[in-house]
Amino acid sequence: MPGIAAKLLLGVALTLAATFVLLILAGLVAGLLAPFLGSVPISYNFRSIKARWTSTIVAVLGIAGTVGVFVAMLSLANGFQATLVASGSPGNALILRAGSPTEMMGGVTLDAVRVVQDAPGVARDSSGPLVTQEVVGVMPFPLISTGTDANVQVRGVSPNVLRIRTFAKITDGRMFRPGLSEIVAGRNASRTYAGLTLGNTIQFGGGHWQVVGIFDAGGSAFDSEVWCDAKILNEILKRPDNIFQSVTVHLASPESFQQFKDAVTSDPRMNVDVTREIDYYAKQSTVMTRLITVLGGLVAAIMAVGAVFGALNTMYSAIAERGREIATMRAVGYSSWNVVLSFLFEALSISFVGGILGCLAVLPLNGLTTNTMNFQTFANVAFAFKITFDLLLLGVVFGLVMGVLGGMLPAIRAATRPVAVALREL
Amino acid sequence: MVRVDGSGGSNSLIQVRGLDKTYRRGGGEIRVLQGLNLDVDKGDFVAFMGPSGSGKTTLLNLLGGLDVPTRGTITVAGDEITHMSGHKLTEWRARHVGFVFQMYNLIPVLTAFQNVELPLLLTKLSKAQRRKHVETVLHVVGLADRMNHYPRQLSGGQEQRVAIGRAIVADPTFLLCDEPTGDLDRQSADEIMGLIEQLVKEYGKTVLMVTHDPVVARRAGRTLHLEKGLLAESAEPQGVAAGGRHEI
Ligand SMILES: Nc1ncnc2c1ncn2[C@@H]1O[C@H](COP(=O)(O)OP(=O)(O)OP(=O)(O)O)[C@@H](O)[C@H]1O
Ligand SMILES: [Mg+2]
Numbered sequence: 001m002p003g004i005a006a007k008l009l010l011g012v013a014l015t016l017a018a019t020f021v022l023l024i025l026a027g028l029v030a031g032l033l034a035p036f037l038g039s040v041p042i043s044y045n046f047r048s049i050k051a052r053w054t055s056t057i058v059a060v061l062g063i064a065g066t067v068g069v070f071v072a073m074l075s076l077a078n079g080f081q082a083t084l085v086a087s088g089s090p091g092n093a094l095i096l097r098a099g100s101p102t103e104m105m106g107g108v109t110l111d112a113v114r115v116v117q118d119a120p121g122v123a124r125d126s127s128g129p130l131v132t133q134e135v136v137g138v139m140p141f142p143l144i145s146t147g148t149d150a151n152v153q154v155r156g157v158s159p160n161v162l163r164i165r166t167f168a169k170i171t172d173g174r175m176f177r178p179g180l181s182e183i184v185a186g187r188n189a190s191r192t193y194a195g196l197t198l199g200n201t202i203q204f205g206g207g208h209w210q211v212v213g214i215f216d217a218g219g220s221a222f223d224s225e226v227w228c229d230a231k232i233l234n235e236i237l238k239r240p241d242n243i244f245q246s247v248t249v250h251l252a253s254p255e256s257f258q259q260f261k262d263a264v265t266s267d268p269r270m271n272v273d274v275t276r277e278i279d280y281y282a283k284q285s286t287v288m289t290r291l292i293t294v295l296g297g298l299v300a301a302i303m304a305v306g307a308v309f310g311a312l313n314t315m316y317s318a319i320a321e322r323g324r325e326i327a328t329m330r331a332v333g334y335s336s337w338n339v340v341l342s343f344l345f346e347a348l349s350i351s352f353v354g355g356i357l358g359c360l361a362v363l364p365l366n367g368l369t370t371n372t373m374n375f376q377t378f379a380n381v382a383f384a385f386k387i388t389f390d391l392l393l394l395g396v397v398f399g400l401v402m403g404v405l406g407g408m409l410p411a412i413r414a415a416t417r418p419v420a421v422a423l424r425e426l
Numbered sequence: 427m428v429r430v431d432g433s434g435g436s437n438s439l440i441q442v443r444g445l446d447k448t449y450r451r452g453g454g455e456i457r458v459l460q461g462l463n464l465d466v467d468k469g470d471f472v473a474f475m476g477p478s479g480s481g482k483t484t485l486l487n488l489l490g491g492l493d494v495p496t497r498g499t500i501t502v503a504g505d506e507i508t509h510m511s512g513h514k515l516t517e518w519r520a521r522h523v524g525f526v527f528q529m530y531n532l533i534p535v536l537t538a539f540q541n542v543e544l545p546l547l548l549t550k551l552s553k554a555q556r557r558k559h560v561e562t563v564l565h566v567v568g569l570a571d572r573m574n575h576y577p578r579q580l581s582g583g584q585e586q587r588v589a590i591g592r593a594i595v596a597d598p599t600f601l602l603c604d605e606p607t608g609d610l611d612r613q614s615a616d617e618i619m620g621l622i623e624q625l626v627k628e629y630g631k632t633v634l635m636v637t638h639d640p641v642v643a644r645r646a647g648r649t650l651h652l653e654k655g656l657l658a659e660s661a662e663p664q665g666v667a668a669g670g671r672h673e674i
Contacts, residue, residue, distance in 0.1 A: 039547045046533035328531040331492055331590070332545050333520020335513065421495040423527070424483075 012177040027404040029142075031344030038341035039334060048322065055314050057348055059406065062310035063399045064361065065356025066303040071387065071395040072362045073296020076370075077289045079386035087220035087279035090254045092164065092231050095247040096266065098271045102284070103136055103246035108272060110242040111380040115267055116249060121260030123250045125163060130250035131167075132158035135230050137237055139204045141193040141355020154187055154204070155224045156233030164250040168222060173198045173213035178229055181236070184213035188369065194309035196226065207236040221281070224382045239339035248277060304402055307354075315347050319414040326414050327422035336415035346405020349402055354397025359392045427467050428648040430657040434465025440489065440600065440630055441465055443500035443668045446482050446655075451623060456483050460655030461498070471626045471633045473643040476652035476658075482636040483604055483653065487632060490602045491515045497498040503599055507536075520548050524593030530585040532577040538564065538588045545596040563591045583614030590621060598631035601625070607642050627634040635670045 037043050049056050088094075095116055097107040110133075116122070117129040124130060135156040140149035157176040162168055176182035185196040190211075195202045200211045209228065217223045222255055233243045251257055261274040321327065366387040427434070432443060442464040449456045458481035464474055475483050487493040489500060491507050499508045507518060524545075525531075525558050532541045539560055546556045563568050567587040586606060593601055603622065607615035619642055625631040626647075636644060645651045650657045 041536075041540065041547065043540070044533065044536060051535050103458075113544060293479075324531060328525075328527070328533070329525075329544070330516070331490070331519065331525050333548050334544075335516045361510075364523055418493070420484075422488045423492070423531075426529075 008078045016382060023408070024401060024404050027072060027344055027408050028185050028348075029396035030341060031348040031404060031407070032254070032342040033402075034345035034348075038338045038345070040329065040338050040342035042345065044396065045342060045349060048318070048344060051256050052318060055317055056088030059307075059314035060354040060357065062307035062356035062400050063302075066300055066307040067355045067358030067395045067399045068362045069303055070296065070300040070398055071359055071391055072157065072365055072385065073300065074391050075362070075365065075385045075387040077292040077296065077346070078383070078388065078391060079383045080292065081282075081289045082386050083219060083286040083383035084221050084281045084382060085278065086167075086218060086280035086281075087222055088276070089165070089167065090276060091251050093249045093251055093257055093260055094244075094273050094277045094280045096275075097240060098273050103134070104138075105245075108133065108244045110111075110244070112270055112272060113244060113262045114356050115257040115270055119249075119260055121263065123252045123358065127160050127163070128370055130160065130164050131247060133230060134158070135233050135237075135239065135245050137205065139226075141189075141195070141204070142191060142206055144194050150193070151192060154183075154236050155222075155225050155227050156230030157227050161227065164248055165217065165222065166250075167218040167220070168215050170213045171216045173211075173383060176228055178213055179232065180229070180400060181207055181209050181214045181232055183209045183226050183228040184215050184386045185211055186225045186227075187214060187216045188223040189226055190214050192224070192382060203235045205233075205368070207232075212368040217383070221383075223380045246309045268369065300398075304398075307402050308405045311347060311351060311403060312410065314350065315343065315407050315410035316413075318346070319343065319410050322414075323417065323422045323425045327417070327419045327425075330419045331423065341414040342402065343411035344407050347403045347411065349403075350397065351399045351403025351406070354403075354410045357395040358399065359379050360394050363387060363392075427463070428470055428472050428650070429465040430463055430650060430659055432465075434464035437479070437600055438465040439470075439503055440634075441467045441501040441614060442489070442494075443499050445485075445488065445500065446496045447488060447493075448496045450477045451634075454647050457539065457655060457665040459488075459495070459498075460477040460583045464650075464657055466632065466634065468632055469626065469630050469647075471623075472635065473646035473649045474636045474652055474657075475638065475640070476645055477651055478638075480543045480638070481655065482517075482652055486602045486604050486634065486636055490525060491519050493672075518557060520545065520596065522599040524596070524598040525588050526593050526603040528584070528588070528608040530577070530587055530609075532588055532592075534577050537571060537574050537576055538580065538591075541577070541588050542595050544592060544593040549596065560591075561597055563595045564588075566594075581614070583617055584616070586610065586618050586622065590625075594625065594629075594631070600634065603635040605636055605638065607637065607639060615639070615642060639649045 030037065050257055095108060100107070113131070113133045122129045122131060123322065130233050136150045137154045139154050140154045159175070162170070162175065170184065171187070172226055190196045190354070198211055202209050202211065215227070216420050230244065231241065239269060249260065252261060257276055260348060264270055264272065264274055330339065365385040367384050369382050370385045434441060442462060445462040446457070447459040449458060456623050462485070474485065477639065485492070488495050493647050495508055501524060505518065507515060510518060541558045541564055543556055546559060551559065564573055565591055568589070569584060570588050572580060572584060577588070580588065606622070607618050610618060613636055622633055622635070623645055626633055635644050648659045651660060
């Protein structure tokens with residue numbers, strides 16, 4: 001019996017929610033189409049808004065602020081995701097120990113690396129197969145901005161790594177030389193942490209390292225990393241020299257992936273997972289992206305409640321002040337439907353202005369770089385707010401929804417007020 | 427012919443029978459109209475007078491379909507409006523009634539032209555046709571040169587002219603004027619009455635008007651007194667229908 005009651009309750013809740021959403025949608029569509037569906041001239045609304053701008057401004061600012069926060073949060077999630085997704089190429093495959101979700105928990109033996117190097121579908125050039133077997137460590141480096149330490153991902157790579165991650169380019173200095181304690185720093189790492197400047201010698205993991213180059217990894221997460229020879233890193237970190245955490249392979253072509261994967265995973269000596277690099281990084285971004293989206297959504301939702309009340313207040317006072325005007329229109333022959341449309345349109349106009357303002361206010365954030373912890377690697381990743389047209393559109397629609405919520409009840413009230421009573425008002 | 431005894435033929439333009447209006451307020455009831463009868467022919471100009479609170483506005487609201495009676499019927503040009511649905515009634519108002527209010531009730535953010543145009547936006551007229559109608563009407567009310575003025579830029583008398591323009595632009599069956607001169611000085615009131623008189627005489631309009639001012643009332647063809655919920659005829663014939671009396 002309690003099961004049935006719960007189901008019933010859920011059914012009722014879902015029906016209510018669906019009705020609510022439909023109502024909002026209907027209000028949105030009706031309000032937007034008001035200039036075509038209704039008879040009240042829209043200049044009436046625009047001029048009324050202008051005439052009562054001091055009251056309107058409350059609603060506009062409330063909606064602008066909410067839309068601004070909403071768009072900023074989403075662009076943050078967007079930027080984080082774009083940064084991680086840019087880290088993977090469709091033409092690369094990533095090999096991790098079977099079942100390990102990230103390379104931090106990897107463990108691929110040198111024997112396995114040999115199998116990978118000989119597998120079909122791997123691209124080759126004069127230096128041999130395009131395969132980089134890597135080790136990663138997380139090292140504390142002082143932030144330039146605060147002087148406090150933050151985690152930087154240090155990646156030991158094969159010397160031919162630039163031919164595998166083709167989007168990464170040395171922009172200053174040169175590549176590290178195999179067998180030497182030399183490092184190259186990613187563009188963002190060099191900008192963010194003290195000491196990672198060209199020619200400087202730094203200390204970490206019990207060794208001295210010379211910064212010989214700066215690389216640009218095209219806005220990907222690698223830009224926040226420091227790269228060095230995998231052999232040297234293993235030595236200095238006193239790790240076994242025949243174990244790696246991940247292997248990345250440049251494929252002969254993106255289409256060779258399945259062939260490569262089948263060959264590697266069917267080999268009885270191998271105990272590994274093979275993923276397309278781009279899929280791996282897309283998945284890595286999900287936790288953080290979701291976190292930002294949920295947190296941002298929560299903040300925006302709370303602000304939206306305030307903004308809707310602001311809009312409600314503005315619209316209620318608008319119809320209260322214009323009670324006799326509305327009654328006059330009804331007397332002249334305008335239907336209640338026309339009045340509803342007109343006031344919905346007015347609320348939508350106000351919220352549209354708010355939405356646009358909110359978008360404009362956060363637009364300068366676009367491209368602005370910030371840091372966050374990647375929860376899968378516990379290293380800091382630099383990424384930028386990424387405001388896209390879609391996001392702005394979403395922001396404006398969000399603003400309009402708040403407008404409908406704030407305008408619907410006042411509009412209905414305006415339309416259903418008895419004319420004879422409203423005409424007696426002063 | 428205006429009658430208040432319920433004896434009018436079925437061919438009168440407006441026919442009111444046994445009209446009751448009771449307001450409920452708090453616990454009590456206020457019986458404002460009690461079995462009121464009225465017949466008005468096309469082209470009549472009737473003034474209603476009566477003490478404050480006697481129900482004059484209530485009567486006009488009922489005649490104009492802005493409110494529904496508690497009992498009784500109102501038939502206008504063969505249509506019984508007392509049983510129309512809200513939606514139907516709205517359409518009926520747009521087609522048949524022109525309202526003129528004491529406080530003019532112009533839309534402050536619209537120009538004189540746009541205020542007059544309002545009722546026409548509910549018709550199928552084209553923009554050019556609407557413009558022609560509005561210009562003609564503004565000419566009739568003597569405000570052809572004030573088309574683009576906003577209400578606050580006009581005098582009270584001028585505002586009321588715009589309101590009259592709005593009331594007549596869609597060529598309604600009859601006009602309802604609730605103290606059209608109540609807020610005007612003597613001279614402006616006189617001009618407004620001249621205009622209404624002209625509408626009756628030259629354009630054959632039917633006008634029902636409420637006023638407190640006996641001078642204004644005298645310009646109507648007939649003055650009826652509303653008292654204790656009923657209409658009563660005043661003795662003397664008067665006003666335009668009786669040959670016109672233009673003195674103040
Ligand atoms: N909506 C309403 N609810 C309750 N009572 C009302 C309502 N409208 C009017 N009344 C009452 O009905 C009576 C008649 O009002 P009405 O406005 O029709 O009088 P009137 O003759 O127009 O008065 P005035 O000369 O002051 O304009 C008054 O007692 C008024 O208080
Ligand atoms: Mg009154």
